Amino acid sequence: MIPNRAFRPAPVTARDKLLEAAVKLVRRQGFAGTSVEQLCGEAGVTKGAFFHHFASKEALGVAAAEYWSASTGAFFAEAPFHHLPDPVDRVLGYIDLRIALIGGPAESFSCVAGTLVQEAFRSSAAIRVAAESSIMGNARALEADLDAAVRQCGIEGTTGASLARHVQAVIQGAFVLAKTQPESGAADLAREQLAHLRRYFVLLFGRDAQEE
Template identity: 35%
Template structure:
């Protein structure tokens, strides 16, 4: 019988491999056989951890989300006290990642949303939930900035947070079509400039 540590290690290996393959090829194109071959896990072993490929997809999405949360938590902007400057730091951190050639310019949540929304409603719901959590994260910074600075125009911070998600996800798609990651950086810059117009320089 495998120990708890060995079981956890095998499951994480399956999740990591599946995540990498699905980021590169999509959910549908990746087979259970391919994942088993790359990890050295038998098909019976695979189904010990996951009841179905859909079950795997949900687990991979959660695994990916946790990795992204950790990535955001490690970004340096959190130490900035001024919320507007912290927002700029948030955007700059994402722009820096767009410039880093070692980082994959893809989002599993966005990819799954496009590929699986009409065929796997459970996965679509999970994608929506993760986007909502990300919007909450950004909304908190925007709320603090709105409290400290008098906005030049009335705006909904939740809507603005979702606007960034739409811009970022669209930029990822466009960068793939153009094979140019500068598209991501440019769109983040445009969003930052737009946000600047919403706030006055002086505090309330």
């Protein structure tokens, strides 16, 4: 759930500018903590434009989760680790990429879907479902590689799908812990969690040497 502004094309329409503003402000202040007027100010549009494109603030939240999902999904789909021949290497390659993407203050690497669902899981079913799609979609993208790795190494007692969910859990947990830190220490604490996840997989898949 990472790519920053630089990875995406600059938004042109009011709708895209609002979605971009939503990503930025929700990561920094949360959803309930961000007003429609603030969103409009950040996007440089008016309230009229906002409610022309979105039926409600909740609808903007849903659209932001989908927008986030689409842009991060595309980013990871293009990543070079997919071309590695060994499935275990592909999994570790994903984790290493996630580690490399963590840097700066927490709001620059944390996840919109995770923030949204933590606030709105009970008050808005639509937002909960959109966040679920985003996070579980990320997990599903790892499932094939993890399944292959599980098969290849003869692992028992778990599945690729379950391990893929755990990857997402550790990432989300890393973001929460990072937010407890002052700006300077946030990224290090988050990376530490991904490093533990990596060690878990190295132990599980019996990979002693490390690459990268």
